[in-house]
Amino acid sequence: MEGTALAVGGIATAAFGLPALGFALGPIFEDSSPTTWQPVGPEDDFVDNDYVPRVINVAANIGDAGKTTIYVRRFNKKSDKVIKGEKPQPYVAISTRCAHLGCPVGYKQAAQKFICPCHGGIYGFQGEVLGGPPVRPLDRFYTRVTNGQVEIGDRFSVNSELRRFAPRDPSNHLDGLWQYLYPSRPTT
Amino acid sequence: MKMPSPPKFLRPSPPRPGRGTGGRNGGNGAVTAEPTVKERAEEATASTVGWLDERSGLSPFLRGFLYRKVPKGTNWYYTLGSATMFAFLSQAVTGVFLAMYYEPDATRAYESASHITNDVFLGEFVRGMHKWGSSVMIILIFLHMGRTFIFGAYKYPRELNWIIGVILVVLTLVMGLTGYLLPFDQRSFWATVVAVNINASGPIVGPFLADFLRAGAEFGTTTIARFYAIHMLLVPVLIAALIGAHLYLVAKLGTTAPPWLKAEKKDLAKEEI
Numbered sequence: 107m108e109g110t111a112l113a114v115g116g117i118a119t120a121a122f123g124l125p126a127l128g129f130a131l132g133p134i135f136e137d138s139s140p141t142t143w144q145p146v147g148p149e150d151d152f153v154d155n156d157y158v159p160r161v162i163n164v165a166a167n168i169g170d171a172g173k174t175t176i177y178v179r180r181f182n183k184k185s186d187k188v189i190k191g192e193k194p195q196p197y198v199a200i201s202t203r204c205a206h207l208g209c210p211v212g213y214k215q216a217a218q219k220f221i222c223p224c225h226g227g228i229y230g231f232q233g234e235v236l237g238g239p240p241v242r243p244l245d246r247f248y249t250r251v252t253n254g255q256v257e258i259g260d261r262f263s264v265n266s267e268l269r270r271f272a273p274r275d276p277s278n279h280l281d282g283l284w285q286y287l288y289p290s291r292p293t294t
Numbered sequence: 295m296k297m298p299s300p301p302k303f304l305r306p307s308p309p310r311p312g313r314g315t316g317g318r319n320g321g322n323g324a325v326t327a328e329p330t331v332k333e334r335a336e337e338a339t340a341s342t343v344g345w346l347d348e349r350s351g352l353s354p355f356l357r358g359f360l361y362r363k364v365p366k367g368t369n370w371y372y373t374l375g376s377a378t379m380f381a382f383l384s385q386a387v388t389g390v391f392l393a394m395y396y397e398p399d400a401t402r403a404y405e406s407a408s409h410i411t412n413d414v415f416l417g418e419f420v421r422g423m424h425k426w427g428s429s430v431m432i433i434l435i436f437l438h439m440g441r442t443f444i445f446g447a448y449k450y451p452r453e454l455n456w457i458i459g460v461i462l463v464v465l466t467l468v469m470g471l472t473g474y475l476l477p478f479d480q481r482s483f484w485a486t487v488v489a490v491n492i493n494a495s496g497p498i499v500g501p502f503l504a505d506f507l508r509a510g511a512e513f514g515t516t517t518i519a520r521f522y523a524i525h526m527l528l529v530p531v532l533i534a535a536l537i538g539a540h541l542y543l544v545a546k547l548g549t550t551a552p553p554w555l556k557a558e559k560k561d562l563a564k565e566e567i
Contacts, residue, residue, distance in 0.1 A: 130506070131506060133505060133506070133508075133509040133510045133516070134502050134505045134506055136510075137511075164512050165512045165513060165514040165515070166514070166515070167400070167401075167514075167515045168400035168401060168513075168514060168515050168518075169400060169401045171400055171478075171483060171513065172400075172512075172513075172514065206491075207487075207488040207491040207492060207495075208487045208488060208490075208491040209484060209487070209488065210484075224484075224488065273511065274501070275491055275494035275495075275500075275501050275504050276491045276494065277491050277492070277494055277495035277500075278494060278495070278500070278501060287497035287498055288497065288498075288500070288501060289498070289501065291501050291502060291505060291511070293505050293510055293511040
């Protein structure tokens, strides 16, 4: 009797506890943002030695909060280096999400640098870290050209050599031994 | 022939016990006055309390809790814990009423919060109470913690109560963090983005923790609903339960005398308040 009552109680608790837990933790294990290609303008809008700001959606159904600014330029055959084993993107689309804690960086054209207003992170023309607390360069987006329109795809992160990685959260390192402490997740 | 007796409401009621015989059967002629309204009210209260007490046995517990002996030297610093609890009660009450107007939806949150401030009767006042009250509660809980620390009131046998108190501090800070997002203006949005990314900076578990808080890789539709549920359901229930445990231990173990009372006098230093 006592053992059966305990077992029934345990099963009853698990019956509502486990689904509730799964409900709360589910978003950790599913890819919530499916791949979309968003057009940002014809190829003529972009040059290879300066950035043009564009606004894209990164999260659906939350209005302005789901939009983010990106900076787009054409791939520069002279100054942009090609990573061995990687097919270069036709356009360089830099995310404005600071790699320190996610504040929005702004591109200062006169200095050709990205500056973060929150904690003073500074990035160069390639998005590489020049100063301040950021732990890796600015994220980028996949790009492609369809019918003369430049389209923006998924986010990816880069390490200090601009090598491509699955997207990481801001503050997650991608260089040296640090990178093994910040695994890529199923959501990304 | 026997006549049928009159209906019940016409028959005179028998005298109440302990109130004499009334005028019913003459007796010695002493007529007891009808009880006044005040007497009736007192008797109703006493009988209700008696009814509850007989069935719950609460009065020894309440007497022990409300009339317990406290050490000599007890002063106003000992009320900081109660003050924190009243700040929490204020937050709970104002929060419940704010929830009647607030909409935890990313496209509606800001408008509904503005609606509370600008249109709802006393809305600005209640929202202000909740906003400033949160800071008051944080200040009071740390003053209470400092009092406990400086007076050495965390020592044996009160370590468990200190641990519960530390958990309450953490939960109060969680309330501050999750509540900060809800107005959903620029400040609260970016503050929450930064706060979630600070969570993401923890090694190994950090990225998963951030995913849990955001409900995904990006700050999306469910993030604000998730923060709202944590803010108004999960954490308040935990805080209320832990305050109950905290108070139980205070009543059970008693409070400590201030450290400036000499140790040898402590045993004699009891007084009844």
